[in-house]
Amino acid sequence: FMKHAAVETVDNVLLDLSQVKQELINFTLLDKSYLKLDEKAGRLFLHASIYQKPVPVEALEWIIGDESQPNPSIGDALELLINWGLIARERQGDETLYAMHTLVRDFAKQMLEKEGLERKKLQVRAAQHYENQVATTHDLWTLLEARDYYYQAEEWEKALDIVMAT
Helix, strand or coil: CHHHHHHCCHHHHHHCCHHHHHHHHHHHCHHHHHHHCCHHHHHHHHHHCCCCCCECHHHHHHHHCCCCCCCCCCHHHHHHHHHCCCCEEEEECCEEEEECCHHHHHHHHHHHHHCCCCHHHHHHHHHHHHHHHHHHHCCHHHHHHHHHHHHHCCCHHHHHHHHHHC
16 A cells, blocks of 8 residues: 555545555465465355354354255364454354455455455345345344345345335
8 A cells, every 4th residue: 555655646546445455465475375265165265255254153054055965064074264364253242253354255246246255146145145044033133134135136036025014
């Protein structure tokens, strides 16, 4: 950032942070780390980038799963991502959550597009995870998380159904 601000005004640098972001990606070697991941860890890395907030391990298992295997085991892949600093483990009260730094998540989203994975399908899957949670918690905020993911996936009818139900 400072290198750019030395030759341009801070306002101009802040207007176009893409150069700064790319330099940070290069500096942190995210692309090199990603290429060294095994298939399962790489898949988890890309899929986990859908979540905007820290999530429990069950959410990560759900997002990596499919209809035939809804919650596959991700233990080794998750530990690898944590050890490489691509996912962080956080404690919130008595709950363990997993999150990606914004820069890491943005890089993973770029790679998600390059790999040709369907972002909308993953957003729907994330919404379904939150809907499943509501069945046991009856928490309005969790339901609104589901609505947000349906909205991002352009599943307007499902998002509307949630709005009408609240």
